[in-house]
Amino acid sequence: MQKSSKPQTASARGESASGGTATLAEIARQAGVSAPTVSKVLNGRAHVAPATREKVELLLRDHGYRRKRGAARPRPSGLLELVFHELISLWATEIIRGAENVARQEGLTLVLSESSGREEMGLSWVDGVLTRDPAGVILIMSDLTAGQRESLASRDVPFVVMDPAGYPADDVPSIGTTNWQGGYTATRHLLELGHRRIGVICGPADVLCSRARIDGYRAALETGGVVCDDALVRHGTFQTEAGHRIALELLSAPDRPTAVFAGNDVQAMGVYQAARDLGLRIPEDLSVVGFDDLPISGWMGPPLTTVRQPLVDMAEAAARLVLDLGRNVQPTMRRVELATTLVVRASTARPAA
Incomplete structure (x- = not known):
């Protein structure tokens, strides 16, 4: 590729903050791609392989290119997009319901997609989002790479992370809940009933909400003067099968726990099944x-004591926040946590003498 003797502009959407130290053609040469591909990345267009996009984004940043930010522009698609890491379980239904409430009020159509394993013909879920050009994107229990953030920002597509999987970057707006407090409150409730061997089955160890709930569990035990037995601390997948399998292991032990704190209601359903398999009664024996606090928790037999996470409210807050960002309305806080509350039903009682 022949180097141009005249510096190229970065297009109407971008400019070099460093006075054009490298032309787009030079950046293309360094990345081993064509100049039109660099232009696509710079302008946030789709149909660029994820690895290529990351490489070009890095070179653009190294050479001081930045996108021009103008006034908020209308989104022709009229879409609001929910991106789940995995679109499974009753938990997702509550989030969809909250986002749909706001989409309906705003005259938008709600679109659902998955980021887990979403790569077809070298294209990622980000490319699909850029093609649809939604009014905003809400990512559920997901993490964004720097390249993905830059790709969305390059097209002025606002995004919010709800219930982030990891610690979000300082500039990433997020909506969460008081997971630590919820774990503390659930465990404290069991301690106040007189339980001392309390098992916990939470989600994956690398997921932020799972770690926070277990940290709250440990803090409640420490406050109550109970030494935490690490053999009673287990990580699952937030799915019924994991709750069932791990509960069978815990409840089959000679010194079994008299209570189990499940990291979500879906895993609690698995604990119920394990108790039935072993002939244990809830709450008399466990x-x-x-x-x-999914709607089904009140219909379980017996109705489940649980920590209410306001999923519908969280989704509504995320939807309003992302639409405000699209209108250039900057939030007073970029990281918001909604409160959890304990809902006591019939699945907890004092341990048997």
């Missing part, structure tokens, strides 16, 4: 606490 107390169980869940997390989420």
Whole structure:
């Protein structure tokens, strides 16, 4: 590729903050791609392989290119997009309901997509979002790479992370809940009933909300003067099968727990099944606490004591926040946590004498 003797502009959407130290053609040469591909990345267009996009984004940043930010522009698609890491379980239904409430009020159509394993013909879920050009994107239990953030920002597509999987970057707006407090409250409730061997089955160890709930559990035990037995601390997948499998292991032990704090209601359903398999009665032989307060928790037999996570409210807050960002309305706080509350039903009681 022949180097141009005249510096190229970065297009109407971008400019070099360093006075054009490298032309787009030079950046293309360094990346091993064509100049039109660099232009696509700079302008946030789709149909660029993820690895290529990351490489070009890095070179653009190294050479001081930045996108021009103008006034908020209308989104022709009229879409609001929910991106789940995995679109599974009753938990997702509550989030969809909250986002749909706001989409309906705003005259928008709600679109659902998945980021887990979403790569077809070298294209990522980000490319699909850029093609649809939604009014905003809400990412559920997901993390964004620097390249993905830059790709969305390059097209002025606002985004919010709800219930982030990891610690979001300082400039990433997020909506969460008081997971630590919820774990503390659930465990404290069991301690106040007289339980001392309390098992916990939470989600993956690398997921932020899972770690926070277990940290709250540990803090409640410490406050109550109970030494935490690490053999009672287990990580699952937030799915019924994991709750069932791990609960069978815990409840089959010679010194089994008298209570189990399940990291979500779906895993609590698995704990119920394990108790039935072993001939244990709830709450006479085993107390169980869940997390989420899904509608089904009140219909379980017996109705489940659980920590209410306001999923519908969280989704509504995320939707309003992302639409405000699209209108250039900057939030007073970029990181918001909604409160959890304990809902006591019939699945907890004092341990048997």
